[in-house]
Amino acid sequence: MSSPARPRRSALYMPASNPRAVEKARSLACDVVILDLEDAVLPDAKAGAREAAVAAVRAGGFGRREVLIRVNALSTPWGEADLAAAAAAGPDGVLAPKIMGPADIAAYDRALAAAPTHTRLWAMIETPQAILALDAIAGSPSRLAALCMGTNDLAKEMGARQTPGREPFWAAMSLTVTAARAHGLSVLDGVHNEIDDLAALEAVCRQGVEFGFDGKSLIHPSHLAICNAAFSPAPEEVAHARAVIAAFDDPENAGKGALRVGGRLTELLHRDQAVSLVAIAEAIAAAEA
Numbered sequence: 001m002s003s004p005a006r007p008r009r010s011a012l013y014m015p016a017s018n019p020r021a022v023e024k025a026r027s028l029a030c031d032v033v034i035l036d037l038e039d040a041v042l043p044d045a046k047a048g049a050r051e052a053a054v055a056a057v058r059a060g061g062f063g064r065r066e067v068l069i070r071v072n073a074l075s076t077p078w079g080e081a082d083l084a085a086a087a088a089a090g091p092d093g094v095l096a097p098k099i100m101g102p103a104d105i106a107a108y109d110r111a112l113a114a115a116p117t118h119t120r121l122w123a124m125i126e127t128p129q130a131i132l133a134l135d136a137i138a139g140s141p142s143r144l145a146a147l148c149m150g151t152n153d154l155a156k157e158m159g160a161r162q163t164p165g166r167e168p169f170w171a172a173m174s175l176t177v178t179a180a181r182a183h184g185l186s187v188l189d190g191v192h193n194e195i196d197d198l199a200a201l202e203a204v205c206r207q208g209v210e211f212g213f214d215g216k217s218l219i220h221p222s223h224l225a226i227c228n229a230a231f232s233p234a235p236e237e238v239a240h241a242r243a244v245i246a247a248f249d250d251p252e253n254a255g256k257g258a259l260r261v262g263g264r265l266t267e268l269l270h271r272d273q274a275v276s277l278v279a280i281a282e283a284i285a286a287a288e289a
Helices: 019-025 043-059 079-089 102-111 128-132 134-138 151-158 167-182 198-211 221-230 235-249 268-288
Strands: 010-015 032-036 066-070 093-096 120-125 144-149 186-189 215-218 258-261 264-267
Touching: 010 019, 010 221, 019 043, 032 043, 043 066, 043 079, 066 079, 079 093, 079 102, 093 102, 093 144, 102 120, 102 134, 120 128, 120 134, 128 134, 128 151, 128 167, 134 144, 134 167, 144 167, 151 167, 167 186, 167 198, 186 198, 198 215, 198 221, 215 221, 235 258, 235 268, 264 268
Parallel strands: 010 032, 010 215, 032 066, 066 093, 093 120, 120 144, 144 186, 186 215
Antiparallel strands: 258 264
């Protein structure tokens, strides 16, 4: 298991066709900005949104935030041009929708062949086919860096209801996290649709943490504070993690595979988890300084 080197607690979708939204994103407390060319943009505005996304990436000014472009699928009339423009612009990542299997990852990887090496591929997991091919998708030899749940599209394809507890998606969520961890990828939970129901947002963020997601994609800036708080390690967790690291680093405990730390049985695997947790906590502190 590995944690991302940088926090990805909150990934905010912003329609690339809306210049005010893009400008606002430069000052928001999100870890990732996703300039959207897909769902948030009407067909007759696709070309203009593409140009605006490229201009925004080249203009910069997003600070420590990762900047992604969500392209239209290669199977659409706009996908090929989106990928070519994104490859030339060189954002931190390209988010590919409607992934069905590893062949799609290979196709997007080829389309990004001319992109800078820092431009990584993120894959939307939002089809039943993708759920059934998660290991092959996550293990594809490519510039793939992250999986992102698309629960709205998945609900549509499954014919499932979006219940408050998201029970119809538990298997898909768990399998997505498992596949990401098996192949060293980041993994983000899907969006929360109820913009004004912040109590429900807090509940699904806690649920996402419990499932093991690194963060969550969002559709509204009002969701950022709750999401960032939920996916940040709590101070007591960080303190315990530091105690675990210190205990295993103590020369008196050299060669021991299990220790008692803070009244808990602690094994070497817990030290690995502690190192990852502290690294994320320090990255968050540095980003927010």
